[in-house]
Amino acid sequence: SQQGEEDPQALSIQEGENATMNCSYKTSINNLQWYRQNSGRGLVHLILIRSNEREKHSGRLRVTLDTSKKSSSLLITASRAADTASYFCAxxxxxxxxxxxxxxxxxxxxxx
Amino acid sequence: DAGITQSPRHKVTETGTPVTLRCHQTENHRYMYWYRQDPGHGLRLIHYSYGVKDTDKGEVSDGYSVSRSKTEDFLLTLESATSSQTSVYFCAISKTGSDQPQHFGDGTRLSIL
Known part of the structure; x- marks a missing residue:
């Protein structure tokens, strides 16, 4: 089945640094979404990017989409302790x- | 936050017993989803609903059934629970399907002994 695969599986950085996570998928899509999950909580939607978009911003978040490579990246700038969480693409x-x-x-x- | 309530939040039961989990929304969204989350597997879709009495299977539907008799409620039933169904179960809602964000409840932690 089609699935987004995030890379890396785990990432540790110092507060204030930027964090980049990648997502690869197998077949064509209409849109790709990123979610955050804090420990013991449900997922929270961050950004939706459509297949005809290349980049999208929301506050300290920047998402890119490369449909030719079937990949997306999520960049969190100036990270904070509160950004500690799991991040999923969908x-x-x-x-x-x-x-x-x-x-x-x-x-x-x-x-x- | 979207109005989604899952109940119970925690449950421990024995193999072979029936279990029903409830998802209640106050957003009047058309779509409702049940997922399970297990280490190493991420979120996997069990069943979903696209309207009252309209449901369809997800990728891990065996051993589960669902019902939606009202817009606001989506029930997930394990007819005869097995230890492999020990998991964290999440309900999500969406206005119009996968072209819109999904909003999640805080999950039900189910342990089957």
Whole structure:
């Protein structure tokens, strides 16, 4: 089945540094979404980027999408301790408009 | 935060017993989803609903059934629980499907002994 795969699986950086996570997927998509999950909580939507978009920003978050390489990246600038969480990408299906497929996530730890 | 409530939040039960998890929303969203989250597997879709009485299977639907008799409620039932169904279960809602964000509840931690 089509699935986004995040890379790296885990990432530790110092507070204030930038964090970059990558997502690769297998087949064409209509959109790709990024979510954050804090420990013991549900996922929280961060950004949705459509297949005809190349870059999108939201506060300290920057998402890029390269449909030719079937990949996306999430950049968090000037990281904070509160950014410690797991981050997931999710892709839809080319012919369906109802379901998302989630990757296994990147565990980000910000060291104060 | 989107109004999504999952109940119970924690449950411990024995193999072979039936279990029903409830997801309640106050957003009047059309789509509702049930996922399970296990280490190394991420989130996997169990079942979803695209309207009252309209449901479909996800990638890990065996051993699970769902019902949606009202817009606001989506029930997930394990007819005869097995230890392999020990997991954290998440409900999510969406206005119009995968072209919109999904909003998640805080999960139900289910342990089957």
């Amino acid at each position: 892709t839809d299906r080319p012919n369906g408009n109802e379901k998302l497929t989630f990757g296994t996530g990147t565990r980000l730890t910000i060291i104060p």
